[in-house]
Amino acid sequence: MRQIFNQICQWRSWLLMPFAALWLLGGLVVAGPALATAVYELPPLRSGEPTWVVDKAEVLSRLNEGSISSKLEKLQQETGYEVRLVTIHRLDYGDTAKTYTDKVFETWFPTEDAQANQVLLILDNVTNDAGIRTGAGVKSLLTDEIAESVVSETLQVPLRQGDKYNQALLDASDRLVTVLSGQPDPGPPVVTSTIQVEGTFKSAEETDTVNSAVIVVVLLVLATAIPMVTWWWYQSQ
DSSP states (O other), X not given: OHHHHHHHHHHHHHHHHHHHHHHHHHHHXXXXXXXXXXXXXXXXXXXXXXXXXXXXTOOSOHHHHHHHHHHHHHHHHHHOOEEEEEEESSOOTTOOHHHHHHHHHHHHOOSHHHHTTEEEEEEETTTOOEEEEEOGGGTTTSOHHHHHHIIIIITHHHHHTTOOHHXXXXXXXXXXXXXXXXXXXXXXXXXXXXXXXXXXXXXXHHHHHHHHHHHHHHHHHHHHHHHHHHHHHHHHO
16 A cells, blocks of 8 residues: 555656746746846936946946046036946847847937937846947047957956946046047057966976985995995905
């Protein structure tokens, strides 16, 4: 009787396993998109509003967020150009950093007049991919080539060095402010190679070590051989 009861319990376990797997799969499917930052989750924004940084991914320190915001506000007051930096945690399914940036840009600034003096840079901290969108009024200073260099070089170099988000966003904002202030473009950061070519020659220390080892071996051989030769010579006499 007990054996039959155990078999029934085992069969019930096997029958429940597919339902458990479906429940877990359903949970993952529902949770996946929920982790993404949808466009509607970003705060509504209009031209001239003093919101310069939206750190949804929470990768910036308060000190650096405040420093960037101060520089971008000063730029707006002096030139009329508005730069906004946004960080998000995970893109929606099917979106790229570029398409997501376009959606946010057109949601925040729906008309050509509103878009004219705007620059929007968005960084996804899951893929470290970034997108940038500029209005027609800034392109005389911030060309498409410079804008692309900001996201693909200035922003990416610190990220490739170990996800240095604070440094990446500080560098990107500094370059954008410099260019939009009418100053010469400082260009992307210079990457220095740290590759070391291994030499085929021994160093002086290695040579001294080898020579010392040879001398010790020779002395040990002589210390062993000389007494033996002397003993055999004495016996032969």
